Amino acid sequence: GQQVMQIPQYQHVQEGEDFTTYCNSSTTLSNIQWYKQRPGGHPVFLIQLVKSGEVKKQKRLTFQFGEAKKNSSLHITATQTTDVGTYFCAGPSGAGSYQLTFGKGTKLSVIP
Amino acid sequence: GAGVSQSPSNKVTEKGKDVELRCDPISGHTALYWYRQSLGQGLEFLIYFQGNSAPDKSGLPSDRFSAERTGGSVSTLTIQRTQQEDSAVYLCASSSGGRVGAPQFFGPGTRLTVL
Numbered sequence: 001g002q003q004v005m006q007i008p009q010y011q012h013v014q015e016g017e018d019f020t021t022y023c024n025s026s027t028t029l030s031n032i033q034w035y036k037q038r039p040g041g042h043p044v045f046l047i048q049l050v051k052s053g054e055v056k057k058q059k060r061l062t063f064q065f066g067e068a069k070k071n072s073s074l075h076i077t078a079t080q081t082t083d084v085g086t087y088f089c090a091g092p093s094g095a096g097s098y099q100l101t102f103g104k105g106t107k108l109s110v111i112p
Numbered sequence: 113g114a115g116v117s118q119s120p121s122n123k124v125t126e127k128g129k130d131v132e133l134r135c136d137p138i139s140g141h142t143a144l145y146w147y148r149q150s151l152g153q154g155l156e157f158l159i160y161f162q163g164n165s166a167p168d169k170s171g172l173p174s175d176r177f178s179a180e181r182t183g184g185s186v187s188t189l190t191i192q193r194t195q196q197e198d199s200a201v202y203l204c205a206s207s208s209g210g211r212v213g214a215p216q217f218f219g220p221g222t223r224l225t226v227l
Contacts, residue, residue, distance in 0.1 A: 031213045042203055042218040043155070088155070092213035098143055098162055100213060104154035 006103035019076040021106035023089035032072045038085040116219035133189045137206030145205045194226045
């Protein structure tokens with residue numbers, strides 16, 4: 001079945017440093033989504049990318065969808081303590097599927 | 113515009129007891145999902161409902177787990193004869209469905225502890 005891999009699993013950064021997490025799918029995706037889960041909270045939808053090579057920004061967060069639509073990245077510029085949490089990527093579980101396959105997430109810790 | 117709600121927020125039970133977890137999806141959302149998340153782990157898919165179609169139960173870990181969705185809205189996840197390994201946070205999500213990979217909106221979860 002389809003697999004979605006995320007690296008790194010954990011990342012510790014000093015406040016103000018940049019952070020990047022990468023997501024790779026075993027199959028081509030029609031779209032990719034990113035979610036953030038704060039400690040003790042639940043996953044919250046951040047963004048969806050649909051087009052090959054698409055880049056979207058949300059303040060200090062930059063999301064990219066690869067040209068082959070098999071990988072994606074989330075980059076945070078100048079991390080803040082409010083960025084702490086686990087970032088998950090997710091893609092449709094198969095062609096035409098309404099289900100999502102989630103990566104295992106990257107847990108970000110920010111040292112003040 | 114209420115989000116997804118789940119109850120109870122916490123449930124402590126003894127091994128061997130049955131538990132029922134409830135999920136109220138966002139009004140109008142036709143798709144409903146149940147996931148399990150063990151401490152510090154990712155999301156484990158359990159079951160998926162879409163409208164009036166037969167649910168996809170492929171993620172249920174054993175026949176002790178079952179779920180219903182009544183009237184296309186509220187869903188109940190039942191775990192019979194609970195075991196300690198069932199301890200986890202059970203998350204419900206809903207989406208508008210109708211298109212591939214529609215974003216999912218999660219409830220706050222039910223933290224289940226089996227003693």
